[in-house]
Amino acid sequence: MSSNRPAIASAVEGVIVGARADLERLVRIPSIWADPAHAADTEASAAAVAALAEALNPESVRIIRADGGAPAVVARWPAPPGQPTVLLYAHHDVQPTGGDALWTSPPFEPTERNGRLYGRGAADDKAGVMTHLAVLRAYGGAPPVGVTLFVEGEEESGSPTLPALLREHHELLAADVIVIADSANPAVDVPALTTSLRGLVDVVVEVSMLENPVHSGVYGGPVGDALTALCHTLASLHDEKGEVAVAGLRRNTGTDAATLDQPEAEFRAEAGVLNGVEMLGSGTLAERIWHAPAVAVLGIDAPAVANASNVLLPRARAFVSLRVAPGEDAVAARDLLSDHLRAHVPWGAHVEVAPAFGVAEPFALDTRGAAYDAARRAFAEAYGNSTVEIGIGGSIPFIAEFARTFPGAAVLVTGVGDPASRWHGIDESLSLPMFTTAVRAEAFLLDELSR
Known part of the structure; x- marks a missing residue:
């Protein structure tokens, strides 16, 4: 243990109250960049983060953007002689609420x-934003290594302009170590480094059987309907055990899944699985979630039950959304999914399959080296x-983008969430004791990296 640790821990305790207060101020800003109605809120969120960084005497603070994208904040504290530079990443945009009335307390x-x-x-x-800022506060705005704080504004929209940002500001964002505080721990008292992520591809499948709607009594029987044909097609995506039935998709095994797994009862409770509903697939839960493909139907265009009429x-x-296992090529996986859907449409129905949104490649990090040893x-x-x-x-697609843009940098994926945090869900929350611990851990990490 470094002789500096007691002083660092004490400094962290001294800044936590203020950091929590500022976290609450940021939470009150509904920075939902994906919703154009909240564009001004996202701008206000970026300005608030920039002001918090400015108070810590950086060499520079800038709000940058590319291709009309969301505002991102970059602040820099130059490295002391002989010390590395660490990029601290987080994002200030958030998901939509999913329905304010569903929350126990107002979401903002x-x-x-x-x-x-x-x-x-x-x-x-x-x-994650306030973890980084609290660490800088604990060091009095004079960290023992160089620090570039990079707070993005469109991660929840898939970071579409991040590649352009990294290209345009390559020198500004270059670092020896990149710390991405956008993941989670398996428990509030167990720290984790995220080493693999699934990719993500989406398609829209459309099935056609008739030129126009026709009466279900007059024509039903010999004439089928497109919605039933679509249901048959979608049902083919899994076998009777719930395994993904798309031929050719890769499944692999990682050492992380072999060393850490969650009790099924605990997992079911967290997910809210109803009594009697079976788990899908085979293998440990960790293997199924981290290293196997998963396919889900996320939406169907069809009449609502209340508006249905007797027509075909x-x-x-x-x-249709597909999570892609690490080691798989995401575009190739999307092609396999598209081919499967086309091949399993019944009764000669016409089918069109088109890509939807972008492609998030899966990723696996190399955990060897001094930076990972320091983090552990x-x-x-x-x-x-x-x-x-x-x-x-x-999927966190920007991690692969960082690795491609800065191939010499060690990428550490950390986080301040735990299984009860309900990221993206109703009643999202943060363990306050773990927040303090996470700040202390990152402060210790900068001390380690300075050595």
Whole structure:
């Protein structure tokens, strides 16, 4: 343990109250960049983050954007002689609420209950923003290494202009180590480094059977309807055990899944799975979530039950989403999904499959090297438990973009969430004790990297 640790820990304790207060101020800003109605709120959020950074005497603070994208904040503290530069990443935009009335307390009014702070963005990812700023405060605005704070504004929209930002500001953002605070820990007292992520591709499939709607009594029987044909097609995506039935998709095994798994009862409770509903697929939960493909139908264009009438539908379409295992090529996986859908449409129905949105490649990080060793030591000391390596079933496409743009940098994916945080869900929350621990861990990490 470094002789500096007690002083660093004490400094962290001294800034936590103020950091939490500023976190609550940020949560009150509904920075939903994906919703054009909240564009001004996202601008206000970026300005608020820039002001918090400016108070710590950086060499420079800038709000940047590319191709009409969301505002991102960049602040720099130059490296002391001989020291590395660390890029601290987080994002200040948030997901839509999913329905304000469904929340126990208003989503943009931060509320504490039982040691957790509830609010949209409280965990994802304004906690990451304030973790970085709190660490800089603990060091009095004079960190022992160079620091570039980079707070993006459109991560929840897939970071569409991030590649352009990295190209246009390559020198400004270049670093030896990149710390991405946008993941989670398996428990509030167990630190994790995320080492693998699934990719994501989406398609829209449209099935057509008739030129126009026709009476279901007069023609039904010999004449089929597009919605039933679509349902048959979608049902072919899984076998009877719930395994993804798209031929050719890769499934692999990672060492992280072999060393860490969650009890099924706990997982079911967190997901809200109803009694008697079976888990899909085979293997450990970690293997299924981190290293296997997953396909889901996320939307169908069809009449609502209340508006249905006795006609056979001429056409119907669905939005199909595929999570891609690490090691898979996302575009190739999308082609396999499209081919499967075309091959499984029944009764000679016409079918069109088109890509939807962008492509998020899966990614696996190399955890060898001095930066990872430093992180393991710092996090284990701060949390009081060994650092584990985990995968994430979700997709964070910008991580691959960072790795491609800065191939010489070590990329560390950390986070301030836990399984109860409900990222993207109703009643998102942050464990306040873990917030303090996460700040202490990152402060220890900068101290380690300076050595």
